[in-house]
Amino acid sequence: VGAQNPTRVIAGATLRANRGASDVALFELNSTPPASWDLYYAGWSRATSGVTSQLSIHHPSGDIMKLARNDQSTSFVTVSGISCWNIADWDYGVTEGGSSGSCLLNPQGLIIGQLLGGSAACSGTNDNGAPDFYGRFNVSWATGGTAATQLKDWLDPDNTGTTSYDGDYYSTLSTTENQVLNFSVFPNPSKDIFNFDLDQEASYQVYDLSGKVIATGEFTDNNNSVDLSAVSNGIYFINVQTINGKATAKLIKE
Structure with missing residues (x-):
């Protein structure tokens, strides 16, 4: 978390919801990270339009955090009967095995999905040009049917109907x-x-x-x-x- 504090660890979380179809899992931390860390808590969106570019934050092959960026509008593709985001080819960087489950961000920096699968990889600095498929946030939102299988019950417990939530630093949110x-x-x-x-x-x-x-x-x-x-x-x-x-x-x- 910054050059002066490269490693900060907090352990323990409770599984709140998961669903294999869109490869999503939501955990709640058992303890709140120290306020002094002033972490950035990411926001999310279940919208399916306006995604003209995408950014992936991931750990390829278990390596240190890396970024991959696609500057093209993404399309939908059906994987095992579930509609997913389709990244046809990354423009900068690339994912690999170990990147699975990492988040996909829209141009506003909001999470719109998580890496479900694909064949993108690299050899040295050469991208193989293969696609990636991301489970869509809106698909994970309310299609599981129960609180244990969908996000809606936890991220909008008051049933406000909100479609997005902006992220921010702890110091601003708290x-x-x-x-x-x-x-x-x-x-x-x-x-x-x-x-x-x-x-x-x-x-x-x-x-x-x-x-x-x-x-x-x-x-x-x-x-x-x-x-x-x-x-x-x-x-x-x-x-x-x-x-x-x-x-x-x-x-x-x-």
Whole structure:
């Protein structure tokens, strides 16, 4: 979890729901990770449209965490009678054996499925060009029939009908104090410069999806912008801190 703390471990979880058809399993941790870790808790979406690109976070062959990205709109394919997301060929990176069960993210950084199977692999740095199939979040949502076989009962227990839930850092999700900072970011998405409408001085850190800090700085009366022209297109997060609290926003560079 960052260069200074590469390994943090918490053990023990209770199985809440699972279903082999879409290869999904939902566990609830038996204890809450320490607040000091300030983990990012991923959001999810059961929508089936607008998935114009996808990102996979996985551990190929049990190796350290890797990313694979597909910049094409995904299609559906039926695997063993279940409709799945079809990644015809990864554009950057690739999965391998051991990646199974890893999450698939949409352009907004929300989980939309988990790796069910496929034949994607690599030889050295050469991608074999084969497809991957992901169990769809919306298929796992309410097709099992019971609380033990579907996600709906656990992720929407009040039956609100919500179709998505945004992720965020623990510090933002856990307290109302950190909601004091109401600021806007524009344009977002952006090709390079992100401007912040913030009425007070603040410090900031920008993270990539792996949790690596890629930029730090200060917002002042003369400078309320962040330049990400030097980094790759994708999803990033900025943590803004003032004497009144802190808040996090998602940045989409395209």
